[in-house]
Structures are given as structure tokens and as C-alpha cells.
Amino acid sequence: MADAYPLSNGKEFLLQVLYTERERNGVAVLIAASLISCIAVTGLLVAIALSAYNTRGATSQHLFVRTHVATYFVSLLLSDLLQVTGSLMNARWVHNMFVKYDTFCTIQACIKQAADVGLALWSLVIAIHTFNTLFLRLEMARVVMYVTMAGVWSTIAALVIAGPATSDMRNGPFYGISGYWCWITDVHATKRILLDYMIMFISAALSFMLYSLVFLRLRGNLVVDGWYLRLQMSPAPLVPVGKTGPYIVTITRRMLMYPVAYTIVILPIAAARFSEWSGHEVPFLVTIFCDTVYLFSGTVNVILFSMTRRILPPRSVLGKFMISRPHLIESSSAMEQTLAPENDPYYASANVDKTGAPIDVQPPMLKRVNSPDLESSSNTGSGISFPSEHSMP
Secondary structure, three states: OEEEEEOOOOOEEEEEEEOOHHHHHHHHHHHHHHHHHHHHHHHHHHHHHHHHHHOOOOOOOOOHHHOHHHHHHHHHHHHHHHHHHHHHOHHHHHHHOEEEOOHHHHHHHHHHHHHHHHHHHHHHHHHHHHHHHHHOOOOOOHHHHHHHHHHHHHHHHHHHHHHHHOOOHHHOOOEEEEOOEEEEOHHHHHHHHHHHHHHHHHHHHHHHHHHHHHHHHHHOOEEEEOOEEEEOOOOOOOOOOOOOOHHHHHHHHHOOHHHHHHHHHOHHHHHHHHHHHOOOOOOHHHHHHHHHHHHOHHHHHHHHHHHOOOOOOHHHHHHHHOOOOOOOOOOHHHHHHHHOHHHOHHHHHHOEOOOOOEOOOOOOOOOEOOOHHHHHOOOOOOOEOOOOHHHOO
């Protein structure tokens, strides 16, 4: 059941839509998925912030927080946070058992569009950066990062503003009730495609294309010779050149997974939308399933980051909580050497072989030692020792 007022073009603008019990339960599932992603993304942002703060005195450019891709990745996480925020706002509709057009509704609609566009653009930026680093072997200046940050966030804001600014008020407000929450209204369906869906689908398509090229380049099946590309059956692994060291190559190639993950999580929504545009009715449960998968985008990004070992020096995040006994305060240079990836056993994967290509070496295992302190302690029954700060290379 819905309340609406007629527009001059013969259509109706929704003022209020009541939930059924089934619809309320379905939207509650989306809220639960959003809460999981919100906790995961917030936790990762805090970890990255702690790592950046604790390594602020270090000058090593091999730290993840010093790289361009770290800045782009944080922007992707912020877009994830916008996405779950817009979905968590559905809690008001679930509590009231209806969606109502008001200021709160307009804010939710703006946040949801900004999140959709932000996730699409930042996933594409990471794919382009990876392509430049691993395929074209370009060394990007720091000013490129600043220009990219300003340009992409400005584009997101411009796209959110463009809809209402270019809409004919005879068609009603641009933002309002759309389905079971607030978003771009059905009356502005064409602009909804142009300012939201098209950006998502173009980003996914370009990211997949760039990923394919980089994948073939890394395998050695695609050789770049000036302006010409050549396919070969015998693979020749990519060797880092110039200032693009093995650590940067290792981190950048792992960042390929994020644009791929984005492409996968929007596939259900893409299938549902194309089915709807072809004249078929999309069942309610299918809509909830597609949106649930999409809302887990933040969780997927956090899982991928957690699976990338040695990307953050452990002591830069948990250093103060891992101290078991008093020790001398180290100088900034000593701390920098400790936190540098090349001196951290957790960054052993940054080693290279004779050809200069990165090799993956497992971090040293904890070993059992006979320590006088451990033998004399009545509270400790284990002989496991951790490498101390002073025993680090």
C-alpha cells in the first residue's frame, strides 16, 4: 500500500510505502549484512590508521601506507563505509514498518548513490594503477596521487549533484522512494541508469579488461615491444625494472583482486537489472539476495586484505600491546629499520631471485629455546620465544 501525489506528466510521486511482514524481514537481512561489513571495514581502517601513525617517522617508501595504492584502497574502504551507512539507515523504515519521503529519505538516497559511484570509480582507479605499474611499468609521481584523489572525489560529488540540478521538477524530486528504501526515483529511470548503473557496469568491464591484460603480462604470454603487443606461448615472468622494486610489484599484483572482487559482487545486480529492463519482473527474494551480495563488498575487501600477508608490519599496529617486559627506547633510525619491510621477517616475500623477480619466502617459524628466564618462571610452561626488538636484523 502506498500514498502518492499525481505529477503534471501523468505519473505519481510516492510519499509513503508500507512494509509487509515479509518485506520488513527481507530488509532486516540487508541491515545485518551491512552491520557485518561496517564492523569489518571500520576495523581495517583503524588498523591502517594505527600503522600510518606508528610509522610516521619512517622514511622507507616500501611501507604499504607510503604507496599510492594504499591511498586508493583507503578511498575504496571509505566508499564501502558509505555503502553500509546508506543501508543501515533502513533500520528506521524497518522500525516504522514504512518508507516515508522526507529529509532523512533524501539523505539516504544521496549516500547510496555516492557509495555506488565511489565503489565503481575507486575499483577502476586501482585497476588502472595496477595496469600502469605492472603492464606499462610506469613510475607514477606523487602529484598523480593528489590529482587522482581530488579528481575522483570531486567527480563523485558532481554526479550526486548533477541529478537534482538537471531534473525537471514537473517529474517530481530526483531523490525519493524507490522500491523498499530511498534512492533515485523510478520517474527518473533514465538518469538512474546514466548516473549510477552505467558507471558501475563500465567500471566492471574496464577493470576486467585491464585485469586480463595484466594477468597475461605477468604470466609472460603478452610481450610489450614499444607500441606493439605480441603473444607468445612460452611464458617469461615479469622482471621489475627501474624504481619499481619487487616489494611494490608484489603488493600491486595482489591489489588486482579488488577490481575482480568488485566485478563479481555486482554480477547478481547486473543480471537482475538487465532482466528487469527486458520486461521481466524481478522477485522480491532475488532483489534481497542481489543486494546482500553487493553489501558484502566491504567484507570481501577486508578478507582479501587480511589474506595478503606482510602488507602491514605487525609491530606498527600492535607494537604497544605486544611488549612483555621493559626495554630500551630505540632511536627513530633503529625503529625505521625494524619497521622497514626488508628488515621484517614478515616481509620475506619481498626477496628476489637471481633474475630480479620476487620470490615468496615463508616467514621464520617460532622456535623452541632453552631460556634461563623461561626455566625459572613458574607461570610459563612453554618454551616458545618471539624475536625481540633487539634481535631483529
